[in-house]
Amino acid sequence: MKEKLILEMEDISIQFPGVLALDHARFDLRRGEVHVLLGENGAGKSTIMKILSGINTDYSGKVIYKSEEIQCKNVQEQKRRGISMIFQEMNLLRNLSVAENIFMSQRPTTKIGNIAWKTMMKNARKLLDSIGSDISEKALVSTLSVGQMQMVEIAKALSYESDIIIMDEPTSALTEKEVDNLFRIISTLKEEDVAIVYISHRMEEIMKISDRITIFRDGKYIATKDKTETTIDEIIALMVGRELQDYYPRIQVKPGDKRLEVKNIRQGNTLKNLSFYAREGEITGFYGLMGAGRTELMRAVFGADTIDGGDIYVNGKQKKIRSCKAAKDSGIALLTEDRKHQGLVLDFDLNANMSVTNLAKIMNAFGINSKKENRNSQQLVDIVNVKTPSLKQVVKNLSGGNQQKVVIAKWLNSESSIIIFDEPTRGIDVGSKVEIYKLMNQLKKEQKAIIMVSSELTECMGISDRLYIMHEGKITGCIDEDRIRNVSEEEIIKYATGSADE
Amino acid sequence: MKKLRFSINNIATLVVLLVLLLVMSILSPVFFKSANLINVMQQVTVNAIVAVGMTVVILTGGIDLSVGSIIALSGMIMAKMMVEGDMNSVAAIFVGILIGAVCGLINGFLIAKCKLQPMIATLGIMQVARGVDLTIAQGRTVSGFKPFFRKIGVGTIPGTTIPVQIVLMLVIYLLIFYLLRYRKFGRYIYSIGGNEEATRLSGVNVERYKMMAYVLCGVTAAIASVVMTAKLNSAVPTAGEGYELDAVSSSVIGGISLTGGVGSLWGTLMGAMIIGVIKNGLNLLNVSSYLQQVVTGIIVIVAVLADAFKTKAVGRKKSN
Numbered sequence: 001m002k003e004k005l006i007l008e009m010e011d012i013s014i015q016f017p018g019v020l021a022l023d024h025a026r027f028d029l030r031r032g033e034v035h036v037l038l039g040e041n042g043a044g045k046s047t048i049m050k051i052l053s054g055i056n057t058d059y060s061g062k063v064i065y066k067s068e069e070i071q072c073k074n075v076q077e078q079k080r081r082g083i084s085m086i087f088q089e090m091n092l093l094r095n096l097s098v099a100e101n102i103f104m105s106q107r108p109t110t111k112i113g114n115i116a117w118k119t120m121m122k123n124a125r126k127l128l129d130s131i132g133s134d135i136s137e138k139a140l141v142s143t144l145s146v147g148q149m150q151m152v153e154i155a156k157a158l159s160y161e162s163d164i165i166i167m168d169e170p171t172s173a174l175t176e177k178e179v180d181n182l183f184r185i186i187s188t189l190k191e192e193d194v195a196i197v198y199i200s201h202r203m204e205e206i207m208k209i210s211d212r213i214t215i216f217r218d219g220k221y222i223a224t225k226d227k228t229e230t231t232i233d234e235i236i237a238l239m240v241g242r243e244l245q246d247y248y249p250r251i252q253v254k255p256g257d258k259r260l261e262v263k264n265i266r267q268g269n270t271l272k273n274l275s276f277y278a279r280e281g282e283i284t285g286f287y288g289l290m291g292a293g294r295t296e297l298m299r300a301v302f303g304a305d306t307i308d309g310g311d312i313y314v315n316g317k318q319k320k321i322r323s324c325k326a327a328k329d330s331g332i333a334l335l336t337e338d339r340k341h342q343g344l345v346l347d348f349d350l351n352a353n354m355s356v357t358n359l360a361k362i363m364n365a366f367g368i369n370s371k372k373e374n375r376n377s378q379q380l381v382d383i384v385n386v387k388t389p390s391l392k393q394v395v396k397n398l399s400g401g402n403q404q405k406v407v408i409a410k411w412l413n414s415e416s417s418i419i420i421f422d423e424p425t426r427g428i429d430v431g432s433k434v435e436i437y438k439l440m441n442q443l444k445k446e447q448k449a450i451i452m453v454s455s456e457l458t459e460c461m462g463i464s465d466r467l468y469i470m471h472e473g474k475i476t477g478c479i480d481e482d483r484i485r486n487v488s489e490e491e492i493i494k495y496a497t498g499s500a501d502e
Numbered sequence: 503m504k505k506l507r508f509s510i511n512n513i514a515t516l517v518v519l520l521v522l523l524l525v526m527s528i529l530s531p532v533f534f535k536s537a538n539l540i541n542v543m544q545q546v547t548v549n550a551i552v553a554v555g556m557t558v559v560i561l562t563g564g565i566d567l568s569v570g571s572i573i574a575l576s577g578m579i580m581a582k583m584m585v586e587g588d589m590n591s592v593a594a595i596f597v598g599i600l601i602g603a604v605c606g607l608i609n610g611f612l613i614a615k616c617k618l619q620p621m622i623a624t625l626g627i628m629q630v631a632r633g634v635d636l637t638i639a640q641g642r643t644v645s646g647f648k649p650f651f652r653k654i655g656v657g658t659i660p661g662t663t664i665p666v667q668i669v670l671m672l673v674i675y676l677l678i679f680y681l682l683r684y685r686k687f688g689r690y691i692y693s694i695g696g697n698e699e700a701t702r703l704s705g706v707n708v709e710r711y712k713m714m715a716y717v718l719c720g721v722t723a724a725i726a727s728v729v730m731t732a733k734l735n736s737a738v739p740t741a742g743e744g745y746e747l748d749a750v751s752s753s754v755i756g757g758i759s760l761t762g763g764v765g766s767l768w769g770t771l772m773g774a775m776i777i778g779v780i781k782n783g784l785n786l787l788n789v790s791s792y793l794q795q796v797v798t799g800i801i802v803i804v805a806v807l808a809d810a811f812k813t814k815a816v817g818r819k820k821s822n
Contacts, residue, residue, distance in 0.1 A: 368689065
């Protein structure tokens with residue numbers, strides 16, 4: 001076996017602001033195998049592959065490729081060595097032809113340096129034929145389907161005569177037929193001794209095409225298993241494998257009436273007929289893996305994106321919510337996942353950021369009153385405990401946790417009765433996390449209806465009173481308040497990976 | 503912190519203005535005569551009024567290139583109605599302003615609802631409005647207004663020597679300052695310029711406020727047109743050409759950031775005065791109007807460079 005090894009990565013660590021994204025992780029790869037990398041969001045799967053493909057360069061550790069120790073310094077060099085990565089969000093230039101995209105950085109040229117169009121077209125055709133694709137090499141990329149673009153990406157990777165091809169969730173946007181086609185190509189590549197790293201969340205897929213499976217958790221290497229020697233249950237247990245920590249301060253409140261009820265909401269391919277409700281005095285959790293459609297669902301409910309259909313009821317009354325303003329006026333608040341770009345005006349001070357949701361509150365007959373504004377802002381800052389030298393501080397200069405608290409304060413200011421938190425604790429330190437949980441509990445006590453979207457399973461289980469689980473635009477499971485205390489993580493992961501049908 | 507930077511900015515602009523006044527009065531003995539100072543102010547008013555609306559639009563992160571054409575179009579229609587239609591002056595002024603508002607509404611609709619680039623939308627309307635103006639005018643200048651109308655441009659407040667147009671300009675500045683500082687309108691305009699998506703997700707009707715900004719810009723252009731037409735005692739088909747650039751320059755010199763969300767109206771007023779003083783001074787020094795354009799252009803570039811340099815310096819200090 002040993003001589004078939006093409007790659008060994010050992011003792012790999014990398015530090016991102018605030019987190020150790022990889023902690024002495026390792027990974028190896030054999031020629032002609034499909035090796036699946038598995039783990040929860042933030043486990044470090046994509047990170048280690050970005051190191052290998054030369055994107056994350058600030059790492060420490062040893063990479064041995066074809067029996068030689070190498071430094072992964074830049075993407076072009078790695079590609080020349082034969083390591084290519086195909087990204088979830090594809091890197092194609094939409095206004096150029098398929099052939100031009102395939103030979104993006106290595107255009108064949110004639111003797112005097114002109115582009116050799118004929119050669120390029122011919123070679124592109126050959127590559128496309130080799131993977132059994134009938135896409136025209138002359139077609140514009142913008143006219144292709146997502147599946148076809150994936151084919152172009154693969155052809156592009158092959159044009160470097162890659163020995164390793166890394167695919168990051170390649171099937172997340174593909175139709176069933178396209179997935180079958182991709183799997184066929186993967187088998188062809190295997191026969192040609194190409195090693196494939198396959199990152200995916202879909203259990204059934206993984207069991208179908210993988211040879212070996214490596215599991216990461218919290219930036220650490222956990223285990224590598226031969227597919228033939230393992231089961232889905234074992235893999236899920238390895239993915240999760242930790243105790244519920246006790247820093248989730250749950251409190252008991254008797255839930256009241258349904259504040260928000262959503263029925264059959266639909267949106268293109270992202271939301272497929274979802275229904276759910278949220279009650280006052282209750283934290284309703286939403287768990288799902290990347291791309292499950294949780295953020296899209298909340299944005300749709302909040303009127304940030306248009307929907308194709310579905311009904312929204314607030315306090316039992318049907319509401320037409322076509323804009324964020326309409327949502328706010330109905331008493332809904334959305335604390336967006338991306339606070340820097342969607343939650344805050346970074347160059348403005350705390351006052352301006354917090355007041356904007358409820359200016360009427362700080363106005364008198366003449367207009368906005370700065371005394372009233374300062375008093376109101378000070379109250380909000382005290383409630384959420386923002387650490388800031390002054391209300392005139394520009395929020396850009398606050399830490400992530402404090403910025404998140406400003407976002408919370410901003411929406412407390414709107415006095416909404418339904419508050420949606422989208423990934424409220426992402427990227428903030430543990431201390432702030434606990435403070436945010438306590439705030440959510442406080443709001444629960446005040447009979448608000450709280451919705452929390454999270455990718456952290458322990459958080460979902462520790463804080464929510466009821467939990468919905470999503471997978472590919474559908475709600476695949478719901479754990480109600482009687483079961484939330486003793487549900488297993490394995491069960492939830494099964495729902496989240498869409499493998500709970502049996 | 504934000505407020506502090508604004509005031510430093512305003513003080514810097516004020517210092518530049520004072521230095522200019524000093525230099526001019528040394529170079530030209532007649533400069534500081536009160537007659538000339540009033541002259542300067544009178545030259546400033548039209549541009550300063552146009553610049554108010556321009557500033558509001560730039561604060562949202564947009565730009566309005568059509569103001570020059572709006573000046574010509576609404577001035578021409580106003581004049582025709584008064585001279586050829588024998589319409590009451592007040593009614594004609596009202597119609598003129600309405601035309602400005604409609605042009606602004608079209609701009610705003612194209613930008614806010616149809617999501618066109620502000621530069622492209624207003625460039626188009628600039629051409630359309632100019633074309634309509636030239637068609638209506640048929641190449642002829644319209645002149646001969648009633649004394650009441652002329653007073654707006656050349657009259658003084660009864661019992662004083664203060665020109666009506668200067669009072670009008672100051673009233674507009676106070677009014678818009680109030681709107682920007684003390685009403686929801688202002689908060690939303692700044693917020694949209696600071697981060698449009700975050701503002702929309704805060705439950706603000708962004709489209710509506712963006713449209714209001716362009717309507718306001720059209721209205722101030724039309725008011726400027728009233729002042730200018732009254733001052734010249736005629737409506738010229740080619741009026742207002744290049745005024746959009748003067749208005750943008752005034753805003754930029756006054757510290758309004760073209761990316762939106764930053765700056766104050768007082769900066770714009772000083773920016774307009776700086777341009778006015780330079781033009782007046784160069785006139786007194788017998789510099790040709792061609793060369794004056796060169797000087798104005800250089801000043802705009804220097805102002806923007808100074809602002810970029812300052813921002814960079816602040817950024818460096820923060821990262822250390």
